Every structure is written in C-alpha cells, then in structure tokens.
Amino acid sequence: MRPEHPPEFPLAVHDLTVAYHRKPVLWDVELNIPEGTLTGIVGPNGAGKSTLLKACLDLIPKTSGEALIYGKPYEEQRDLIAYVPQRESVDWDFPVSALDVVAMGTYRKLGWFKRIGRTQKKQALEALEQVGIGHFANRQISQLSGGQQQRVFLARALVQDAEIYFMDEPFAAVDAATEQAIIELLQSLNARGKTVLCVHHDLATVSRYFDHLVLLNMRVVASGPTSETFTRENLQKTYGGKLNLLDDVAQALKNVGRHSSP
C-alpha cells in the first residue's frame, strides 16, 4: 500500500502512463478521487479523458503505473463499479430492446449459461422507470432518440447497483430534458453516498454540476474541489494554445464568478 494513496479513496491512480502505438496519451497521472464526490473530468479533445477511464477499467493496457479501487486492483473490485461507455461505442441497430440492454447489467451476478428471468426483468424495468423511459422498455433500441439511448445506458449502470460510477460523456449530444434528467440522477446517486466520475465537455456547466474536478491534458493539470480548481489560471494551463477553445474558456470563466459565490 502506498502512503500517498490510502485505501479509503474509491479511485487512486498512481504514476499512470498510457501510450497508443508508442505515442503517449497520458503521462504520469497521479490522482485521488475522494469518496462521495461528483467528479468531473475536463480537458480539451485528445486530452486522454476517456483513455483515463478505460485504463482504470483495464480496457486498454497501461504502459506503467496502476489504478486502485478502494486500495485494490480493479479485477478484485468489479462489483463496485458501473461503467457507462460513450453512446457511439455500440451499434444501436443491434436487434435488442431497451429492456434487453438494461438486463445486461445483471449478467455478471447471473453468471455463466443462466438466462435472465422474472427478477432480472423486473430490476431492468425499475431502472428504466427511474430514468423516465419505462414505457419504451420493449422498443428496439434504434427506435429511441439519442437522449433515450443515453438513458438506456444509465439504466444499465443503475441495475448493477454499484458504489462508483464511471461515465464517459453522458451529456454528449443529448436534448436539454435528458441532460437535466441525467444530472438529477447523478445528484441523487451522489446523495446516497455513491461516487460518480464523469468525463465532461461543456465548461459552462462544470461549476454547476460537479463538486470535484480533474483538469486533464495528457497529465493532471489540477485536481480538487471545484471551487478551488476551476480557476482562470488552471483553465489556461489546460486549454492553453488551443485558440479555438478560447471563447469557451472565456464563457466558462464568466460563470466561475457567478456560481462560486454562495
């Protein structure tokens, strides 16, 4: 056990480096995510945000370093984590219904060879109702809107009844109503003591949505409570040089003052 990463942290990343085709995407990442936070992971395109999540979940090989879930490697802690991948990562033309997809969240507990039964269907339906689309349970997934598809993914994570939620851009390209529903859901998870990690793109909503923040651009620029981390200086360090993003940053900075005052 490393003293700088005590086991009470739901996620502790030590010295993590990830490279694709020998080109590093993440450099020496050091992170501690405190329990019960709603953490946003923010940074420009290509900053390695999704890669960070995937490396922690052993989906891509780490060049060096480790990620610990409550002090233990991920493969010992799978039951504690629910993962919501990016919506575009799957083929929504696949011949399954919304309920079928959500029921996939129960497969791990079900184990090999067993088919889903009444209990699993009930759990899946409850989760769909929780995200507000219970009436679409039997729809084929291609007949759902983007926002509804994202809600299906969230419901699949809810069914897993995890402690830590890894979400890869749940707000990307969804309608305003879905965005609101998702953030309320995340906040209610948070209120029940769950830890939520969320890759996020929209700087304008950062200070409203997240109480903890990781600013990432290949390395960790800053990490800590949003009120301390979401500063002009840190944003310039994260987004600096990316001229097309300056407008975004300027807009976000206006909001810093607006939301940080109690």
Add this chain to the structure above:
Amino acid sequence: MTWELLRDTLFLEYHNTRLVVLGVAALGATAGLVGSFLLLRKQSLLGDALSHATLPGIGIAFAVMTAMGFSGKSLPGLLLGATVTGLLGVLLVLVIRRTTRLKDDAAMGIVLSVFFGLGVAILKMVEKIPGVSAAGLDSFIQGSTALMTESDAILIAVVLAVTTIVTILILKELTLLCFDANFAATQGWPVLALDITLMALVTAVTVVGLQAVGLILVIALLITPPTAARFWTNRLGPMLFLSAIIGAISGWLGASISALYSNLPAGAIIVITAAVIFLISMIFGTTRGVLPRYLRHLQLQKKVGRQHLLRATYEILENSQETAPLKNLPIAMGLLRKHRFWAKGELSKVIRQARAEDHIERRPSGELRLSESGFGEASRITRNHRLWELYLITHADIAPSHVDRDADMVEHLLGAEIVHQLEAELDLSKPTIESPHAIEPT
C-alpha cells in the same frame, strides 16, 4: 428426370440421398445460427479469410496421408488439415492487425488471396504424385454432395450437433460480446476467450461445410440467412430462429437438386436458394422490408392529406360563422382551393379518399359538406393542431407566425397520450381552442 423424382428426393424417399440431404439441411441451420453472431460481431470478412485459408490444408493433408500409406481422401483427415491452415490464416490476420497499422480489410484480403493461391498450387502438385488419384479434391472449392458417404454425413452431423449445443448454451454471453464488448470486459467476462469460442464455432461450421458447399461459398451460407432474417424482426431470438430455418431450407433444396443433377454444384444451388430467400425478405420483410416501409409511408401521406382537408374545411366553417356553436354547413370547392396550397390534383384526390372514408359528402349542388363523423374528426384534428401550436409558442419560443408550418407536420403524429400531456402542460382542456394566429387564405 420427372417431378416425382424431385419430389421423392425432397421428401427423403431415397435411402442413398436421404442422409446427405438431411446433413446439408442441418448444416444450413447451424450456419444460420452461428452466422448470426459472426454478422453481429461484424467479422464476416474474417470468416471469408478463414474458409479460403482451408485449401492448403486439404492439399497438405492429402499428401501426408498418402505418404503414410493411408487413403488420401479420408474426410476426417482432410478436414483436420483444413482446420489447421484455416486457423493459421485467422491467426495471421490477427497478427497483421496487431503489429502493423494496416486496416482490417487489407489484412484479410491479403491473407485470403495468398492462402487460396497457395492452396491451388498445392492441389496441382499433389495431382502429380504418381500412383494415387487426387481427383475430387477440387470439389472442396465449389462443393459437391456427390462424393459424400454415409459416414461423412454422420461425422458432419456430430460436429453440427456439438456446435449448436455450445452456441445455445452461451447465447447470452455471445449477445453481450457482440453488442458491447467493452462493457462485457468491465464486467469480468473473458472477451478474448468468447471471441475465440465464436471463431471456433464458425471454424467448425466452415470446415464441415467445405465438402457440401465449397470454400468459396460457405461464407454466403453463414451470412445470407441472418441478413435475410433481420428484415422480419427486431428481436434477437426470432432472428436466430428464422436464420436457422432459412439456412435449413437453403441446404435442403440445394442438396436435393444437386443430388439429382450431379453436374450441378451443390454449393451454388444452396447459395442461390439462400439469395432468393434474401431477396424476398428484402422486399417483403415485415419489419425492415422495402415494400412494407413504402406502404407505411404511403399510408402516412394519405392520413396527412385527409387531415389537411378536414382541418381546412373546419377552418373555413369557423371563418364564415360569427356565432358559436359551429354549424356544419356545406362549402364551395373554390373556398377549399383558396384556403391552403394544394399540389396539382391533390385536392380532388384527398376529397375522393375522404368520400370513400365517409368523412365528406358531395351535395347535388356540387358543394362539399362534412359528414357527422367527419365533423367530429375535423374538430379533433384542428384542436390538436392548435394545442401543438400553443405548445411551440409557450415552450419552444417559436414566433406565432411560424408555428403553423411546424405544427402542420407534427400534428399527424400526435397520439392520445401526447394530447393529454399537451393539455396538462398548457392547462387547457376545453373542447375548442382558438387559433393562436390569423388564418388567411393563401
């Protein structure tokens, strides 16, 4: 050749063809089942590379068995050889994919053609071995049921039975793998092992299918049935079932016909049968077929035209009467023509439809009058239209002068449930609603 002969073969009346026909039908069913997952995993091309890479193995196995003094044409030996080089081909694709930046299709194209070329060369060489006859080996390229013996059919049946049982056993796991492999991995499912199992199942079907269908066409037997089945359903279970049935029918017909005409290659007939079923499915498939989709589109258009007519009539009645309640009076055609834009011939067409549906009647004077049911329908449609307009104005911030066009398209899709929601949202439940904008004739 008579019809009786064909019929008797199809219905398995002859002992010497019965096993072969049954065996190939079973092959088709298993191929349809396993092929569905190959398709959903988007690895069809890998299956093609696999089947082409079996050819060198067949030639090498023949040479080795002959050299060891056995019969060079023992089916188990030949299929073992086919399996070895087939898997070698797949492995090579995976290695190229891993170590270079070549795209998948390039890697598979290279492996497929190189192995096939190698196979053709090896077959030519073993033909030159003195004292043995390699005749018939090339039937593995195009497929032939003529040389299939009873013991061959039994071997094939056993392999197919095992393949089917394994596939059904891990249906849930394969589905998860094909839909979302990353999610499966985070859940602790051994994605690599599942992928290898799927490949092993595909290999088993391919290898036992070589003799009957031939290595060039076996991929079609794996891919055509599931793509055809997809046109009929949106659910995986029915799709798998249908795909297996389509595969079985293709195999059954193909093997029967080629058993009668020994010069017709079985593989070609099987694949042609499957293709015909595919074509029928593509046109008539109830879920995604071209024709049902076109009919649904026509139906919607018809509904839209009818609703436009009824609403136009209702609005004319409203404009011409000062006092409520609205009376259902006859109106002149000319008024309707002026009230909104109709494409050439559209107005008389929708009037004909509305008359057929008893929504509108023509008076002897030439004027039009809504029937009782048409009047009710017109008032409902107009109300929905205005509900939607009000919703757009209050909630979507669209200017009153623009809502008419937006509402025009959406109103036809409003179901009872949405109408209730709109009423609740707008706090409106009175039976008639005034238009939020002036209605002027165009």
